Amino acid sequence: MDPDDARRSLEQATSLSTTSTSAARWLVPYYVALGLGSVVLALGVGLTGDPVVVVVTTTLWVVLVVATSVYAATRRATVRGMAALHGVTMGAWTAAWCTTVLVGSLADLGWAWWAGGGLAMLAICLAAAASAHRRARPTPVAAGAAAGVR
């Protein structure tokens, strides 16, 4: 193969890979939205104890989950390892949520407990967003780095 053809092919591969990975970057704002929603959910459920506030907050959370699920289902590409990343993230989020609600309901630990639980869920989602951001990048092989197989 002609070296110029090889160079052109590598440039084309990088360009196409960039297009696809850009389309898969939606997972970053998705996790950020879930994380911020988690903080609102924890504070809404735990801070006042008012049933109306709990119902309103929970309803808003359900709307957020439905909206982000529809958004996710209509995206055109997904990052590598998304199933594993999402499984781990949702597992950790569920553990944090259950711990926050169970302990917060059984013991009167005040607003700091609920805020801490919300921040823990936010941290989990932000870690997932950072991981998604790293995965949504083209491989350096085509760009000229080491020629190994990732």
Next chain:
Amino acid sequence: MSDAADAAIEETFHTPARFAIMASLVDVDRAEFALVRDAIGVSDSVLSKHASHLERAGFVEVVKGYVGKRPRTWFALTDDGRTAFRRHLAALRRIADAAADYTAAGRRES
């Protein structure tokens, strides 16, 4: 071309459309038909034909499903496909680098 680079070149990827499909998929889990079609600039039929060829070769997996009531087709690389394409890219890189080294050495001698 070096023997190593020669051995790593995969004939299946010589066709520009197949190379472009593989490049579109190599860094994502899966991508939708329309995204790949628009990115590589071919018609539906051309994309279908080359994707089927790559599927038969064991490099691409084609998944059909629905989003709501709308039918969707997704493409994903198999493990073998990803490995073969990365080897192909690495071989291309060696060819390009070898030519650059040769040109630089020629300049130093003259």
